[in-house]
Amino acid sequence: MYPYRFKIILIVFALLFIGIVVRLFQLQLIESDNYKGISKTRRIATYPLEAVRGAIFDRNGKILAMDQHTFDISVQYKNLLYSYITQNNKTIPRITNVNVHKRTKKSCIECHENQEMWLKQLSLLLNIPQTKLLERTNQVIERVERLKQTMEQKYGKVMHIKEEADYYPITADVAWEKVVEIEIKQNEFSGVRITPRPKRIYPGQELASHILGYMNKLNENELTAYNSNWNNFILNSSSTGNETASLLYEGYTENDCIGRAGIEAQYEEELHGLRGKRFEEITSKNPQMKKIVVERPPVHGNNLYLSLDAQIQAYAEKSLGKNIGSVVVMDPWTGEILALASNPHFNPNTVNEYFDKLIKQPSKPFLNRSIQGALPPGSIFKAITATAALSANSINTQTNFECHGYINYKNITFKCWSTFGHGFVTIEDAIPYSCNVFFFETAKMLGGESLYAWAKKFGIGEKTGIDLPYEKSGNMPKVNDTASVMNVGIGQGALLTTPLQLVRVYAALINGGKLVQPHLLLKLTNDQGETVRIFKPENEQKLSIQPDILNILRTGLQEVITRGTGKGTGLEVYKVAGKTGTAETGRQKDNHAWFVGYVPYDNPRYCFVILVEHTPGHGAEIAGPIAKELMSYLFPEINQAS
Numbered sequence: 050m051y052p053y054r055f056k057i058i059l060i061v062f063a064l065l066f067i068g069i070v071v072r073l074f075q076l077q078l079i080e081s082d083n084y085k086g087i088s089k090t091r092r093i094a095t096y097p098l099e100a101v102r103g104a105i106f107d108r109n110g111k112i113l114a115m116d117q118h119t120f121d122i123s124v125q126y127k128n129l130l131y132s133y134i135t136q137n138n139k140t141i142p143r144i145t146n147v148n149v150h151k152r153t154k155k156s157c158i159e160c161h162e163n164q165e166m167w168l169k170q171l172s173l174l175l176n177i178p179q180t181k182l183l184e185r186t187n188q189v190i191e192r193v194e195r196l197k198q199t200m201e202q203k204y205g206k207v208m209h210i211k212e213e214a215d216y217y218p219i220t221a222d223v224a225w226e227k228v229v230e231i232e233i234k235q236n237e238f239s240g241v242r243i244t245p246r247p248k249r250i251y252p253g254q255e256l257a258s259h260i261l262g263y264m265n266k267l268n269e270n271e272l273t274a275y276n277s278n279w280n281n282f283i284l285n286s287s288s289t290g291n292e293t294a295s296l297l298y299e300g301y302t303e304n305d306c307i308g309r310a311g312i313e314a315q316y317e318e319e320l321h322g323l324r325g326k327r328f329e330e331i332t333s334k335n336p337q338m339k340k341i342v343v344e345r346p347p348v349h350g351n352n353l354y355l356s357l358d359a360q361i362q363a364y365a366e367k368s369l370g371k372n373i374g375s376v377v378v379m380d381p382w383t384g385e386i387l388a389l390a391s392n393p394h395f396n397p398n399t400v401n402e403y404f405d406k407l408i409k410q411p412s413k414p415f416l417n418r419s420i421q422g423a424l425p426p427g428s429i430f431k432a433i434t435a436t437a438a439l440s441a442n443s444i445n446t447q448t449n450f451e452c453h454g455y456i457n458y459k460n461i462t463f464k465c466w467s468t469f470g471h472g473f474v475t476i477e478d479a480i481p482y483s484c485n486v487f488f489f490e491t492a493k494m495l496g497g498e499s500l501y502a503w504a505k506k507f508g509i510g511e512k513t514g515i516d517l518p519y520e521k522s523g524n525m526p527k528v529n530d531t532a533s534v535m536n537v538g539i540g541q542g543a544l545l546t547t548p549l550q551l552v553r554v555y556a557a558l559i560n561g562g563k564l565v566q567p568h569l570l571l572k573l574t575n576d577q578g579e580t581v582r583i584f585k586p587e588n589e590q591k592l593s594i595q596p597d598i599l600n601i602l603r604t605g606l607q608e609v610i611t612r613g614t615g616k617g618t619g620l621e622v623y624k625v626a627g628k629t630g631t632a633e634t635g636r637q638k639d640n641h642a643w644f645v646g647y648v649p650y651d652n653p654r655y656c657f658v659i660l661v662e663h664t665p666g667h668g669a670e671i672a673g674p675i676a677k678e679l680m681s682y683l684f685p686e687i688n689q690a691s
């Protein structure tokens with residue numbers, strides 16, 4: 050029985066062996082011509098697929114930043130190498146020392162004519178001098194040859210490194226018709242590859258440049274840091290069972306650009322997207338793609354919708370004109386930023402081209418004055434002093450002080466802006482007329498601790514938490530000596546605030562004491578238009594301010610325009626309420642002119658702040674006309690009726 054089974058097994062194995070031998074005979078001899086040389090002439094190459102960076106829109110869907118496809122030309126290393134040798138009469142020791150090179154009587158250009166053909170062809174096609182096309186070559190050759198030499202010394206043998214097979218960019222932003230011609234005549238452009246690349250475009254040119262920011266390439270330290278973060282992300286993904294990112298996508302690479310300022314930097318992770326890969330079968334003799342083996346599509350970056358109204362932003366920038374300063378327009382109920390203008394500004398489309406020139410300008414065009422310009426607020430701060438004193442019962446509506454145009458404290462004379470004084474003044478007159486003497490006396494009665502505590506409640510000396518990088522916190526000094534308290538009480542001294550902090554303060558006086566979180570993001574969407582995330586405030590606070598105190602302040606701010614320091618500015622027709630301010634810099638005829646307000650006062654839609662730096666004029670005189678121009682844009686129907 051068992052010998053019979055053994056014979057069956059032996060026969061089966063014999064048949065299998067005969068089948069394998071027959072198949073090998075068929076492949077090796079009969080069909081050898083079909084497969085001959087495939088492994089020598091073809092290989093699989095991997096190419097990255099660039100992700101499209103997410104677009105940035107305003108609240109109405111107007112495009113503020115987007116990626117536009119452009120094309121670069123890259124050349125294989127060996128072609129660059131031989132062009133480098135022949136065009137520059139350079140020598141590469143590892144090539145010239147090879148025996149075959151020593152024996153030949155031909156020049157390098159004769160031996161490697163095919164490797165040099167690309168240079169002449171591209172120069173003619175693109176109308177670019179050959180020397181211009183080779184400008185980047187020296188750096189590439191030196192880096193790769195140095196790396197190759199290091200590796201060979203380390204391992205003690207001749208080595209081929211992957212950088213020798215890579216392609217390197219030589220020119221960018223090639224016209225589409227030129228790209229088509231290169232693709233059609235591939236045989237004439239050996240070793241040349243067209244590389245599609247997304248290019249960041251800002252259609253509004255300089256519009257909202259400080260909000261949007263700009264982009265440029267990673268440096269080596271940043272690349273290391275980003276790749277470290279990416280590797281940690283892959284490890285975390287693998288540990289949680291989500292290996293999609295590690296299998297399909299890559300992190301940042303050497304030539305990647307990142308956001309350097311503004312929204313581009315703040316939301317870099319959301320905007321960036323994920324690079325994909327393409328695996329191609331190519332011929333080695335004349336590099337040409339035969340077919341795509343597999344493709345891993347890139348993941349589109351998320352799109353950002355901002356609270357910004359592009360039209361109001363344009364109005365704000367236009368009304369500011371050539372003045373150095375800023376304009377902020379905010380929804381007082383939600384903290385949504387509708388405009389955030391800063392002048393001077395820059396064009397993010399050309400910023401890298403002119404960066405060295407811009408960075409040296411004394412006017413500091415990269416400074417976002419709305420969130421980084423920390424300056425003394427002057428009389429704008431008096432609303433905080435009044436709130437603190439009324440809340441602490443240090444003063445009331447019956448409290449009055451006599452203003453002679455100055456007040457003496459010990460051996461110091463504190464002056465009011467009015468040389469002739471305001472006579473007897475209560476809080477109801479002190480706000481409209483911005484009487485310094487009244488607030489000197491009020492601050493003296495209130496004390497430094499209470500003034501400091503209330504300023505901190507209003508967010509003075511603290512970042513607002515707006516979703517923009519590099520916000521400044523300003524400075525709320527702790528002062529105990531009476532003279533310093535009196536000075537801070539009118540917005541001078543070591544006190545420093547940003548325009549955004551002040552517009553937030555006045556919004557709280559409008560909305561019943563809610564200290565809103567200013568923000569630009571409304572929502573994030575994917576490339577299918579699906580909402581990924583909406584903004585949720587994390588830094589809102591409710592201030593305990595009595596309604597009757599708020600009414601006193603609101604009435605005073607309204608009367609600033611009708612009978613006070615803002616009278617004659619033409620703002621009453623728009624129902625503006627607000628406060629003028631003039632902060633002295635310590636230099637003669639050099640002030641910071643402020644105007645903070647809201648409109649319309651009976652149903653506020655906008656809260657705004659206007660700042661003009663280093664001007665000989667005063668708040669109402671300088672900032673008032675800017676406010677009126679801004680209002681004429683915001684309320685064209687009123688402007689036409691009047």
